[in-house]
Amino acid sequence: xxxxxxxxxxxxxxxxxxxxxxxxxxxxxxxxxxxxxxxxxxxxxxxxxxxxxxxxxxxxxxxxxxxxxxxxxxxxxxxxxxxxxxxxxxxxxxxxxxxxxxxxxxxxxxxxxxxxxxxxxxxxxxxxxxxxxxxxxxxxxxxxxxxxxxxxxxxxxxxxxxxxxxxxxxxxxxxxxxxxxxxxxxxxxxxxxxxxxxxxxxxxxxxxxxxxxxxxxxxxxxxxxxxxxxxxxxxxxxxxxxxxxxxxxxxxxxxxxxxxxxxxxxxxxxxxxxxxxxxxxxxxxxxxxxxxxxxxxxxxxxxxxxxxxxxxxxxxxxxxxxxxxxxxxxxxxxxxxxxxxxxxxxxxxxxxxxxxxxxxxxxxxxxxxxxxxxxxxxxxxxxxxxxxxxxxxxxxxxxxxxxxxxxxxxxxxx
Amino acid sequence: xxxxxxxxxxxxxxxxxxxxxxxxxxxxxxxxxxxxxxxxxxxxxxxxxxxxxxxxxxxxxxxxxxxxxxxxxxxxxxxxxxxxxxxxxxxxxxxxxxxxxxxxxxxxxxxxxxxxxxxxxxxxxxxxxxxxxxxxxxxxxxxxxxxxxxxxxxxxxxxxxxxxxxxxxxxxxxxxxxxxxxxxxxxxxxxxxxxxxxxxxxxxxxxxxxxxxxxxxxxxxxxxxxxxxxxxxxxxxxxxxxxxxxxxxxxxxxxxxxxxxxxxxxxxxxxxxxxxxxxxxxxxxxxxxxxxxxxxxxxxxxxxxxxxxxxxxxxxx
Numbered sequence: 001x002x003x004x005x006x007x008x009x010x011x012x013x014x015x016x017x018x019x020x021x022x023x024x025x026x027x028x029x030x031x032x033x034x035x036x037x038x039x040x041x042x043x044x045x046x047x048x049x050x051x052x053x054x055x056x057x058x059x060x061x062x063x064x065x066x067x068x069x070x071x072x073x074x075x076x077x078x079x080x081x082x083x084x085x086x087x088x089x090x091x092x093x094x095x096x097x098x099x100x101x102x103x104x105x106x107x108x109x110x111x112x113x114x115x116x117x118x119x120x121x122x123x124x125x126x127x128x129x130x131x132x133x134x135x136x137x138x139x140x141x142x143x144x145x146x147x148x149x150x151x152x153x154x155x156x157x158x159x160x161x162x163x164x165x166x167x168x169x170x171x172x173x174x175x176x177x178x179x180x181x182x183x184x185x186x187x188x189x190x191x192x193x194x195x196x197x198x199x200x201x202x203x204x205x206x207x208x209x210x211x212x213x214x215x216x217x218x219x220x221x222x223x224x225x226x227x228x229x230x231x232x233x234x235x236x237x238x239x240x241x242x243x244x245x246x247x248x249x250x251x252x253x254x255x256x257x258x259x260x261x262x263x264x265x266x267x268x269x270x271x272x273x274x275x276x277x278x279x280x281x282x283x284x285x286x287x288x289x290x291x292x293x294x295x296x297x298x299x300x301x302x303x304x305x306x307x308x309x310x311x312x313x314x315x316x317x318x319x320x321x322x323x324x325x326x327x328x329x330x331x332x333x334x335x336x337x338x339x340x341x342x343x344x345x346x347x348x349x350x351x352x353x354x355x356x357x358x359x360x361x362x363x364x365x366x367x368x369x370x371x372x373x374x375x376x377x378x379x380x381x382x383x384x385x386x387x388x389x390x391x392x393x394x395x396x397x398x399x400x401x402x403x404x405x406x407x408x409x410x411x412x413x414x
Numbered sequence: 415x416x417x418x419x420x421x422x423x424x425x426x427x428x429x430x431x432x433x434x435x436x437x438x439x440x441x442x443x444x445x446x447x448x449x450x451x452x453x454x455x456x457x458x459x460x461x462x463x464x465x466x467x468x469x470x471x472x473x474x475x476x477x478x479x480x481x482x483x484x485x486x487x488x489x490x491x492x493x494x495x496x497x498x499x500x501x502x503x504x505x506x507x508x509x510x511x512x513x514x515x516x517x518x519x520x521x522x523x524x525x526x527x528x529x530x531x532x533x534x535x536x537x538x539x540x541x542x543x544x545x546x547x548x549x550x551x552x553x554x555x556x557x558x559x560x561x562x563x564x565x566x567x568x569x570x571x572x573x574x575x576x577x578x579x580x581x582x583x584x585x586x587x588x589x590x591x592x593x594x595x596x597x598x599x600x601x602x603x604x605x606x607x608x609x610x611x612x613x614x615x616x617x618x619x620x621x622x623x624x625x626x627x628x629x630x631x632x633x634x635x636x637x638x639x640x641x642x643x644x645x646x647x648x649x650x651x652x653x654x655x656x657x658x659x660x661x662x663x664x665x666x667x668x669x670x671x672x673x674x675x676x677x678x679x680x681x682x683x684x685x686x687x688x689x690x691x692x693x694x695x696x697x698x699x700x701x702x703x704x705x706x707x708x709x710x711x712x713x714x715x716x717x718x719x720x721x722x723x724x725x726x727x728x729x730x731x
Contacts, residue, residue, distance in 0.1 A: 078694045085483040085699075102697070106484040240589045241568035377695045385679055392589070392678070 033310045034065045037318075038083070038090035040076040041139060041297055042068075045270065046333050056323040057314055064310045084108060089302045091311040092318075096297050100128060100136055101371050109135040109300040110308050112315065119320040124337045128298045136298035137319040138337035140328065143362040144198070144293035146170075146285065147254060147262040147353075150278040152177050152184065161261070161282040163290075163361055167202075167228055170261065170285045174236035177260035186236035187261040188250040191229050191391045193383040194293065194369075195263070199225040201291035201367035202284075208370045213413060218405040223397055228287070230391045240392055254279075265295065266359055269332050273352055281353045283361050292362035296337065335359070375411035382407045470710075477704035482697035494704035504705070506680065507688040508712070510595065514684060515663040517599035518606075523655060525603060526610025531644075533611065534618045544615070548608035555605070559672030562601040563588065591681035594674050598682055602669055610655050617651030618644070649728045657720055664713050685709050 042050035047070060054066050069090065071079055077099055083089040095103055103109050112134040117125060120138060128136035148161055156176040161169070174186025189195055196217075197207040205221040208214070217225075238244045238253070251268050253259040257277050263284060272279060284292050299318060301311040318324060325336045329346050336344070348356050372379060383404055390400035477494055479487035498504045533544050550558060565572045566587035574584030587597045621644065629639045645652075667686035670676060676683035676691070683691075685705065692702035 081483045081694055102482075102484065106482065108484050239569075241586050243567070243569060375696075377697075381695070385677070388677075389679055394591075394679070 027309055028061055028313065029063050029307070029310050032063050032065070033307050034067060035092060035305070035307050035311050035314060036067045036069065036090035037092040037299075037314065038069045038071065038076075038080065039094040039299075040071055040073045041094055041334075043070050043072045043076075046331065049327050049331050049333050052327050053318060053321070053324050056321070057317045060317070061310075061313060064314065066314055087304065089304065091302055091305040091307055092299055092315050093302060094139070094297060094299055095136060097127060097295065097369060098371070098376060100298055100300070101376070103300060104128075104130055104135045105373075108303055110303045110305065110312075111135060112137065112301060112312055114312065114316050116316070116320065119339060120337050121339050124296055127296065128300075136300040137315050138296050138298050139319045140334040141294060141296035141337055142266045142334040143359050144263060144265045144284060144295075145281040145358055145362055146283070147264060147268075147272065147279060147281050149254065149257060149260055150280060151257070152180065152260045152277075156180055156260075160280070161285070163283040163358065165282065165285040167285055167287045171236075174232070174260060178236045184258050185238060185253065185260065187232060187263070188237050188244070188253065188259055189229060189232055189263040190250070191233065191245070191387050193380040193387075195229055196226065196383060196387060197370050198284075198291060198293045198367040199228055199287075201365075202286035202289060203228075204288040208372070212370070212372055214409050215405050215412075218401050223401060225287075226387065226390065226397045226401055230387065230397055233391045240388070245388070265293070267334060269353070279353065280355050281358050282355065283358050286365070290365040291367040292365060294363060294366045372412040375408075378411045379408050382411070473703040473706055476700055477707055479700045481699045483693070483699050484697075487700070490700065494701045495708070497701060498704055498708065503680075503683075503688065504708075507683050507685045510682060511664060511666065511684045513595055514599060514602075514666050515660060517596065518602050518663055518666075519656070519659050521599065521603040522606050522610050522659060523652070525607045526655070527614055529607060529611040530614035530618055534615060544611075547611055550605045551608040551612075553605070555668035556672050558601065558605050559669050562597070562604075563673055566597050566600075588674050588682075589678060591679050594678060594682040598666075598669050598673055601673065602666070605669075606659075610659075613655050614648065614651050617648045621647045646729045650730055653720075653724050653728045657717060660716055660720070661713055664709060664716070 037054075039050065050068065050070070054068060058064065058066060076094065080089070080093060080095075080099075089108070114134060114137065117134070121141070124138035124141060125134065128134060128138060146161055146165075150160060153160055153173070156173070156179070158173050158176055161173070170187060176186070177184060178186040200207055200217055200222060203221050203225040205219060205225060206216045209216045216222075233239050233244060238249075243249050250259070250262055250264060251271055254262045255272060255275050257275065266281075283290060299315045301308055301315055305311050320336075320338060325338060325343055328334065328336045329344070329350075332350070335347070338344070344360075347359075350356065370379075386395070386400040386404035386407075389395040389403075390397045395403070476487070478489060478491060480490045480493070481487040529547055533540055533547070537543070566574075568574060568584065568586040568589050571584075571587070573587070577584040585593045587593050625643050625647065626639055629643050634642065665686055666684050667690070670682055670684050670687050671690070674682045676687045686709070689702045689705050689709075692698040692705065
């Protein structure tokens with residue numbers, strides 16, 4: 001009673017957060033054990049796919065029962081932090097790359113002793129390791145690509161985008177498609193932090209300096225990159241007033257056949273699948289070099305879990321088992337994080353889009369998300385805000401970047 | 415007012431006046447009386463203690479610590495308060511909240527009063543209209559906020575389309591910093607009109623009709639009756655509406671979170687939204703708790719001033 005009282009008041013947590021002494025050896029428990037798994041990866045359409053993986057795991061480990069809790073991505077991290085503060089965190093939890101840093105830094109995750117680390121793509125397993133010890137296992141990855149409406153390209157008499165396109169090619173095509181009129185727009189790209197660090201990389205620039213204590217984007221190349229993002233608005237892309245920036249606006253515009261090109265992740269394959277026009281994807285155009293946005297999610301095991309071994313077993317199954325690979329490839333639920341590329345061959349043979357090779361080609365040049373020790377979310381919020389000020393025309397791009405530089409440095413400078 | 419009417423009628427109709435009954439000695443109340451009182455108080459006292467007082471005390475403790483919700487707290491004394499007082503964002507969020515209250519309160523009071531006066535008359539389908547106007551009050555803020563975002567959509571919303579018919583180029587409502595707060599005020603006043611209407615309607619119906627008759631006999635016209643009878647007699651209800659609206663106004667959050675998220679460029683960032691962001695986005699739960707206590711102090715001060723000030727203008731008949 002006392003414990004739950006304190007939890008309700010939200011003042012517990014402190015005592016609970018002691019790191020496990022050593023890494024757990026995964027082995028099936030002798031008696032029946034129930035573990036909890038809190039996730040966002042299955043929210044919004046993949047709940048049944050996750051259930052299939054969980055069922056397969058329980059069949060293989062009859063002593064372990066997995067209770068799954070699914071929350072939408074938008075609410076997930078608020079709930080996770082509340083659970084951490086109250087000491088009610090699930091045994092296995094989802095995280096994205098950005099929040100993984102916070103979790104790992106604060107000792108909320110148990111070090112993982114996994115049976116088969118070479119099953120994972122090396123770069124992904126490294127991304128969730130500290131000093132060679134895994135604190136999270138990658139559960140999927142996805143890339144941002146350039147979607148295009150082939151019918152609109154035909155109407156405008158244009159060649160389809162290819163992997164060696166640059167910004168200039170995209171701009172020319174976007175203008176030609178916008179000129180078709182009738183509410184048709186050329187190209188949509190979000191105006192945000194996540195796009196900005198990527199276009200910086202595409203222009204040979206960097207968001208942060210080498211020791212990650214200050215921003216490095218306020219340069220002529222950085223301004224050019226911001227202009228590439230911001231100047232689409234109102235020329236080849238709708239303005240904020242016209243709805244740009246509201247959730248799903250861009251995907252809907254594309255599905256309605258009113259958008260020539262769309263910069264977004266492979267996670268909307270499903271939403272776009274049944275459109276009544278021909279579409280395909282290509283590697284996103286760069287300027288001085290190719291650089292694509294690649295995102296991955298991971299699962300971690302709570303440092304306070306009473307069943308670290310069973311939880312680790314499940315985490316490993318969820319992220320590297322054959323069942324997981326089959327389910328993900330069959331349903332197109334992002335990409336399995338496995339190292340064995342021959343298994344991914346199935347993915348390439350599927351249609352819609354036809355050019356699935358572009359997903360893997362995107363991985364040749366990756367723009368890595370800038371991560372700072374403190375003030376990550378504030379940094380991202382400030383960047384979003386200043387870019388939107390420039391997009392709305394309330395500031396010049398140069399002024400917005402200068403202001404972003406000053407404000408972000410004050411937050412992350414330590 | 416109603417209390418005295420009730421007493422008068424009781425005295426009139428009951429020959430055995432309760433006043434004359436012998437006062438029971440206090441002692442006899444004893445433990446049974448105490449238990450009865452406790453039984454009635456417990457259902458509200460327990461939740462109040464658990465979900466209001468305990469969290470408030472906890473928040474007071476958290477406000478003296480540096481805490482990101484995950485790692486153990488570190489005691490920092492009054493650093494969080496000092497930090498907040500030196501942060502220009504604090505003045506900005508209190509300013510925005512005040513802006514909200516100053517726009518919202520007159521709108522919702524005058525609108526609610528007009529509705530109450532209108533629906534206090536004999537009118538066909540009166541109950542239906544009262545129900546209609548009360549409907550938004552019991553509707554979820556998220557649903558209301560989404561509908562208002564559509565209505566106020568700068569390019570194809572109903573409001574700007576209608577303004578366009580009369581030759582007005584409607585503003586960018588929630589996309590322009592200058593219009594984000596007016597958008598929120600408009601939606602909030604619309605939603606709460608029904609609540610104010612119901613309170614004032616109850617107040618209007620408690621006014622003794624004889625007062626109006628007397629005023630008429632004295633030659634008072636409709637406006638004079640409104641000014642000298644209705645408004646003063648309504649002042650206790652008005653006072654209640656103002657106090658409640660101010661307390662709620664300082665805590666405005668749902669509609670801001672759902673309509674603008676505090677943007678654009680922080681133009682509609684209010685105190686509670688800032689508390690939320692500090693806690694769940696910026697890992698500064700200690701600072702957020704300190705800000706909650708600052709907000710509490712402000713609300714308390716404003717409410718105390720109102721309670722003292724009411725003697726000047728509230729008439730309990």
